[in-house]
Amino acid sequence: MDKVDRRANGALKWLALGGGALVFLVLLAIVYQILSGASGAFDKFGLAFIFHKNWVPASNQYGAWTFVYGTLVTGVGSVLISTVLGVSIGLFLSLMAPRRVAAIIGPLVEMLAAIPSVIIGLIGIYLICPFIKTDIEPWVHSAFGWIPIFGAPQPVGNSIFAAILVLTIMVVPIIAALTRDLFLTVPGELRDGAEALGATRWEMIRGVVIPTTQSGIVAAAVLGFGRAVGEAIAVAQVIGGVPADPLNLFKGGYTGASVIANTFTSPVSNLNTSVLFYIAAILLVISIGSNLAAQRISRSFGHAL
Amino acid sequence: MSALGNTSGMVPNPMHTLKPSGNLRRRQLTSRLFVSLTLAAAGLAVAVLLILVYYAAKNGASQLSFSFLTAQLPAPGGIVPGGGMGPALAGTAEVILIATIIALPVGVLTAIYLSEFASRRIGRVLTTALEQMAGLPTIIVGVFIFGLIVQRAGPSAIAAGIALAIVEVPLIARASIESLRRVPGTLREAADALGVARWRTILGVILPTAANGIITATILAVARAAGETAPVLLTDQPVVSQAYQLDPRHTVATVPVEILQLLLSGTTSAVDKAWGMAFVLMGLILLVNIGARVWLRRSERKRGV
Numbered sequence: 001m002d003k004v005d006r007r008a009n010g011a012l013k014w015l016a017l018g019g020g021a022l023v024f025l026v027l028l029a030i031v032y033q034i035l036s037g038a039s040g041a042f043d044k045f046g047l048a049f050i051f052h053k054n055w056v057p058a059s060n061q062y063g064a065w066t067f068v069y070g071t072l073v074t075g076v077g078s079v080l081i082s083t084v085l086g087v088s089i090g091l092f093l094s095l096m097a098p099r100r101v102a103a104i105i106g107p108l109v110e111m112l113a114a115i116p117s118v119i120i121g122l123i124g125i126y127l128i129c130p131f132i133k134t135d136i137e138p139w140v141h142s143a144f145g146w147i148p149i150f151g152a153p154q155p156v157g158n159s160i161f162a163a164i165l166v167l168t169i170m171v172v173p174i175i176a177a178l179t180r181d182l183f184l185t186v187p188g189e190l191r192d193g194a195e196a197l198g199a200t201r202w203e204m205i206r207g208v209v210i211p212t213t214q215s216g217i218v219a220a221a222v223l224g225f226g227r228a229v230g231e232a233i234a235v236a237q238v239i240g241g242v243p244a245d246p247l248n249l250f251k252g253g254y255t256g257a258s259v260i261a262n263t264f265t266s267p268v269s270n271l272n273t274s275v276l277f278y279i280a281a282i283l284l285v286i287s288i289g290s291n292l293a294a295q296r297i298s299r300s301f302g303h304a305l
Numbered sequence: 306m307s308a309l310g311n312t313s314g315m316v317p318n319p320m321h322t323l324k325p326s327g328n329l330r331r332r333q334l335t336s337r338l339f340v341s342l343t344l345a346a347a348g349l350a351v352a353v354l355l356i357l358v359y360y361a362a363k364n365g366a367s368q369l370s371f372s373f374l375t376a377q378l379p380a381p382g383g384i385v386p387g388g389g390m391g392p393a394l395a396g397t398a399e400v401i402l403i404a405t406i407i408a409l410p411v412g413v414l415t416a417i418y419l420s421e422f423a424s425r426r427i428g429r430v431l432t433t434a435l436e437q438m439a440g441l442p443t444i445i446v447g448v449f450i451f452g453l454i455v456q457r458a459g460p461s462a463i464a465a466g467i468a469l470a471i472v473e474v475p476l477i478a479r480a481s482i483e484s485l486r487r488v489p490g491t492l493r494e495a496a497d498a499l500g501v502a503r504w505r506t507i508l509g510v511i512l513p514t515a516a517n518g519i520i521t522a523t524i525l526a527v528a529r530a531a532g533e534t535a536p537v538l539l540t541d542q543p544v545v546s547q548a549y550q551l552d553p554r555h556t557v558a559t560v561p562v563e564i565l566q567l568l569l570s571g572t573t574s575a576v577d578k579a580w581g582m583a584f585v586l587m588g589l590i591l592l593v594n595i596g597a598r599v600w601l602r603r604s605e606r607k608r609g610v
Contacts, residue, residue: 005502005503005504005505006502008502008504008505009502009503009504011504012417012503012504012507012508013418013422015414016414016415016417016418016421016422017418017422018414019410019411019412019413019414019415019417019418020414020415020418020419020423020427020431022411022415023411023415023431023434023435023438023474023475023478024430024431024434026438026471026474027434027437027438029449029453030441030445030446030449030471033448033449033452033453034445034448034449034452036452037448037452084346085346085349085350088342088343088345088346088347089343089346089347089350091343092343092344092346092347093347096340096343096344097344097347105347105351107595107598108350108351108354109347109350109351109354110594111354111591111594111595112350112353112354112357114528114529114532114590114591114594115354115357115532115587115590115591116531116532116533116534116561116586116587116590117532117534117535118532118534118561118564118565118583119357119361119532119564119583119586119587120357122361122564122568122579122580122583123357123360123361125568126360126364127356127360169353169357172350173350176350200332200333200335200336201336201339201340202335202336202338202339202340203332203336205339223440226440227440229442230440230441230442230443230444230445231442232442232443232444232534232535233534233535233538233561233565237568257442257444257535260444260447260448260539261444261534261535261538261539264447264448264451264538264539265538265539265542265543276448277448277452280444280445280448283442283444283445284441284442284445287440287441287442287445288437288440290440291436291437291440292433292437295433295436
């Protein structure tokens with residue numbers, strides 16, 4: 001190996017390392033920047049901020065509880081629906097559909113994930129919210145009204161419920177794509193074995209496919225949760241923007257990401273900006289936590305998601 | 306088998322045993338029910354996609370004209386009719402160009418490092434970092450760049466480009482790793498056997514073989530960045546001029562943020578313009594997505610991968 005080659009080898013290696021190091025540094029810088037931006041609010045309000053309900057920026061009263069509540073409720077709600085739908089679609093695409101059908105429907109479902117959130121929000125405002133108000137709410141209330149979360153229908157369609165549906169549209173394709181690939185990793189011999197023993201298609205899925213991929217499904221759901229929690233624009237457009245924590249999902253609410261999107265560029269004070277950084281820090285913790293959890297779950301059970 | 310229990314004591318009758326009855330019949334019905342439910346879930350996702358596309362087309366297609374694509378932005382307030390999306394289209398192109406100029410080398414170098422150089426341990430850490438970056442809420446990226454750049458140097462197209470680069474890097478890197486790993490080991494061994502230096506192998510053999518996958522990933526990342534609202538909203542606002550403004554040191558209009566602003570003003574004329582822009586943006590993004598996938602599939606088939 002001549003000198004030039006040896007130098008070039010080293011140069012390429014260091015250049016490539018530089019790229020990787022940059023990724024790492026940016027991540028650290030993000031954490032540092034968000035935390036240092038939040039320090040003013042943290043010094044003033046402490047951890048109690050997370051559980052305080054008051055939100056009156058004009059008189060310097062800040063508490064994040066309504067946003068934490070909205071974030072968790074919309075995240076959990078949309079992930080529950082999305083997991084059922086996404087896993088079903090994943091099963092259909094991987095094990096049920098003829099290859100040709102899957103080759104068409106699979107990419108179509110992925111297309112759904114490509115639609116920009118601002119457009120989903122736009123359609124949410126003009127199609128989904130009115131539809132919820134006039135059709136879904138009254139029906140759900142009359143059928144399941146005994147559950148407090150499906151309370152009285154509201155005159156406005158913008159609600160936590162609308163945000164859950166909009167997030168579901170965005171999370172389903174993610175879970176569907178992840179679980180489709182997951183189900184394809186189940187060894188064919190196991191599936192064939194179950195069917196050879198006389199199991200029906202569904203019994204094969206329930207007895208073989210789901211148990212062997214359980215942890216991967218959970219990991220996919222957790223990843224979907226992280227995505228739902230971080231979505232700002234589409235949620236800001238349909239959730240109503242009311243800092244409240246109603247039990248009735250048909251009422252308006254707010255989330256951490258959407259309050260940042262709505263008010264970050266027009267703060268009333270420096271404290272206001274710092275408070276929004278604090279909310280971003282809470283989001284960051286939820287997001288990093290769910291990503292790490294998903295990774296750990298899928299790795300510890302040998303599924304590479 | 307319990308299904309045969311019904312026939313016990315009867316003279317075996319071929320016509321009879323071929324027809325499932327009793328327990329087996331119930332099991333098969335259950336199975337068929339669940340199989341059709343997964344089909345229904347897939348159908349629902351496709352239906353939602355079609356409804357979204359149709360609804361955007363119904364409201365936005367009528368706006369489409371050459372002058373709409375090139376004209377200056379609508380006047381703020383939404384009272385004066387007229388205006389188009391020219392500066393916003395150009396601004397979006399500029400911002401994603403800046404983002405891609407940064408993200409492409411960083412993403413590809415990171416991928417090269419991970420697939421060619423990294424030890425197992427560092428590889429694991431870096432993969433985790435990339436996954437964290439991919440799972441980061443984009444609004445957090447916006448808050449980060451706001452704190453890092455906007456608070457010091459003011460909002461600009463460059464700030465938005467850097468924010469979008471952070472969105473693009475993990476997308477490009479992760480897909481590039483996939484395609485680098487799919488390069489057949491025989492190619493590498495052949496190059497090694499011929500005594501080719503490592504850097505020549507990587508740049509001259511491995512990278513070109515993986516190029517199609519990397520290009521596709523970059524195009525998909527660009528399509529994703531073009532539709533991002535939250536990071537741009539926090540780093541590239543306010544836009545004061547309705548005219549073409551493309552100096553990257555100042556704010557430029559972008560399509561997603563312009564849609565959001567028009568919605569906020571809420572007048573019929575403004576909302577009509579927003580639909581027009583949404584239709585164009587969605588159309589472009591979906592076409593690019595379909596095009597990139599078709600191109601990748603065809604080029605892979607040609608190479609017989």
